[in-house]
Amino acid sequence: MTEKTGRWQRWRQGLGKMKEEVKNRFSQIWNQGKVDEKEWEELEENLIQADLGPQLAMELTEEFRELKESSPDKDWKEWLFDKLYSLVKDNHSQWFSQADPQKLKVLLLLGINGVGKTTVAGKLAYAFSHQEERVSLIAADTFRAAAENQLEVWAKRVGVHCFRGSPGADPASVVFDGIERAKKQGESLVVVDTAGRSHANRNLLAELGKIGRVAAKNVPPEQIENILVVDALAGQNAFVQADSLSQVIPITGIILTKWDSQAKGGIIFRIRRELGLSVKGIGVGEGVEDLIPFDPEEFVRAVLS
């Protein structure tokens, strides 16, 4: 992981703010004799700003306070590492861990509008086709203007086939046909791009459920990944969203996009804790290679380094 290319740099930069502000605050408070209420509050504020969410921020502040008061000779950095690492260590970053490599795998992308599903589809097709997978893309967003064209451009870029239905076709039937085609072609992976949808729209949600069932009927569950795409800049809503989508389709993992926005990264801890879902990858730009696998230990080290 010593790669010095642009994407890794952007990944590190994404951590920048969280590292500096929060770490300095921890260290300052620890080395200080008396800490007044206002300073504790400021620590909590820093953690909220780092997108850990108000609840986790409050807890972490409380626990750190207890530590300082009860065991002042402990190594607070170690404590913080353990604390943060415990939140992410059970993350399963690998894809299709139980899958039969001889059979077709289906990777379904879902999430609200504009988070980066189509872009992730392109990036995944690229990454997997460099790992000996025979990949095709399925354009199941038949709703947004030019969504299929967008995916088609990605397919060309990556050099894979893009399966499209007739305009306005039922997305579930497009997925069915796309899977059939991939099987016939002896492909090993299809990546399915879907239309953005939120829990407010029941029809679209039901449609997503249908897409999920079509996939489940045609390939065994261990051959399926249903990946929720989340924007790193998203707020609390991301969690509500995940909750409502998982009512119609079993989510198996998360990809966090727009990490290059320097969104500070606390959201990962929160995703792990509140959703219990594994982060599979992080999007760090608009280029085809700008998707980075998530390694929990390395992540926490980078946060605290």
Add this chain to the structure above:
Amino acid sequence: MFESLTNKFSNIFKKLRSKGKLSEKDITGVMKDLQMVLLESDVHYRVVKDLINRVRERALEQDVLTSVTPGELVIKILWDEIRKTLGGTSQELHFEGANPALVMLVGLQGSGKTTTCGKLGVNLKEKGFFPALISTDTRRPAAKEQLRLLAESADLGFFDYPEEANPTQVVKQALRDAQSKGFDVVVVDTAGRLHVEEELLSELRKLTQDQDFQEILLVLDATTGQEAVKVAQSFREWIEPTGLVLTKVDTDARGGAVLSIVAQTGWPVKFVGVGEKLSQFEVFHPDRMASRIMGMGDTLSLIEKIEKAISEEERQKVEEKLVKKELDFNDFLEELSQMKSISSLEEMVSMLPGNWKNALSQVDGEKNLKMVEAIIRSMTAEERTNPYIINSSRKKRIAHGSGTSVQDVNRLLKQFEEFRRLWKKMQKGKNLPFRGRNLLGWRM
């Protein structure tokens, strides 16, 4: 778990609603809860703090009313403050007579710029303009195609230029084309850019320096979190947006980010997007947005109710003051019911000044309090307002009705006399011990 999050706000208010009065301590506790809710709505930390402080101050100053609970008052105050911050009324676009007028949409990737171009086009067309849409986004695959399809579907003007042309060239050409083809507004779609991508931001600045834009709208996704303030700040460093468009308001995001940005920049919110279709576009209603941020769909009707109750009660109070000369049993009953909401009556009585303590010495426990209440409730309306008419036969009836003895009734009448005497001493209709704002530290 998410259910409980959404319900949290209403729980807080339930807590408040059931209270007759709030102490400073109560308010502080509730403010902590409110702070959490606003943070969960993605309002920026600083903005939350500021807002909470203002609400607390106003809550403590607020006169207590009987028909509106303190909790309802706090709802109203918070709602008022949020609405005030969001700006009073909805705002129109200003073209200042330019023909063709130039409008540009900027923002982060995926925020909804292209869709909003289409929506704005439809909106302008409905108002009698002839808008044409152009794309300067060469970064996102098929971005121009997307805009073209949207323009076609709504029968709007669309100019197609080669991808190699730079944005300034494209805009200049579009102005000429608009003029010759009779379009009076050019709506410019731009590539999404992060607030940390300085190169792209400086490209945008160059464009705004080369051309005069009547409106530059920052398109903000309602699902944006704490970072929204930074986004606005950095866009402001490079260009000067004239307003905001808030998109995806149809999702269940509360959209607190918009409050943060408006609080910080003062930019008006000009439109909101409420769906993917081009028709799903509305002018901004600060009232509705305030309710949304508070996570309460039905706040508006509640607010109306509270407002009505307040004005009604104020009117009544003024009238009462004019008509009424003396304290009666209705007041007494009201005072007692206020006392009941205070958890430990003994404690309260012990804190009273000496003469009050004597007057209330009978009322020294829940049981006694209940009895007193029962006696008063057995009185007729006339007896309550004019206790002098209570003769021995009336006393018997009241005792019977309340399940007490005539002695009990007598004791209460005596006690009431004392109470009334003290009340007069406390100067013309001013605060009674538990009703007042400043007595004993019980404030509201």
